[in-house]
Amino acid sequence: xxxxxQSLLKNTKISGITLFPFIxxxxxxxxxxxxxxxxxxxxxxxxxxLLIIFFYIxxxxxxxxxxxxxxxxxxxxxxxxxxxxxxxxxxxxxxxxKRKYWSFWKYIVD
Numbered sequence: 192x193x194x195x196x197q198s199l200l201k202n203t204k205i206s207g208i209t210l211f212p213f214i215x216x217x218x219x220x221x222x223x224x225x226x227x228x229x230x231x232x233x234x235x236x237x238x239x240x241l242l243i244i245f246f247y248i249x250x251x252x253x254x255x256x257x258x259x260x261x262x263x264x265x266x267x268x269x270x271x272x273x274x275x276x277x278x279x280x281x282x283x284x285x286x287x288x289k290r291k292y293w294s295f296w297k298y299i300v301d
Contacts, residue, residue, distance in 0.1 A: 192214065192232065193212060193213050193214070194213075194214045194216065195213055195215055196217075196221075199215060200215060200216070200217040201217065206218070207221060207231050208231075209232075209238065211235060211246075212235070214232070214235070225284060226281050226282060227281075229283075229287075230278070230281035232287060233276060234273060237277075250273055253270075253272060253273075254267050254268065255267075257270040257271065272295045272296070272299040272300075273295050275295075276294060276297075276298045279298070
């Protein structure tokens with residue numbers, strides 16, 4: 192895993208994004224944000240277990256399913272199973288050590 196601070200996110204609301212195998216952070220000081228880093232590491236694990244490309248396909252499909260249902264881009268984003276798992280477990284800095292394979296599955300909602 193490589194952490195890169197980029198100005199790519201400068202004009203966005205995004206603090207960090209994971210594009211396997213990189214974690215891109217908006218600000219240099221976010222290198223010390225253990226919760227944000229843990230959130231992004233959870234996404235790295237999700238991407239690896241879905242062989243990267245399937246993660247992105249699933250992510251986009253799930254986003255649009257929620258978007259068409261909820262008519263709200265932020266709520267659609269927060270409803271994605273990968274995000275639900277990452278947000279739910281980001282405070283547990285030991286989560287990845289005990290995380291079971293495909294744990295995001297239990298965060299899938301109708």
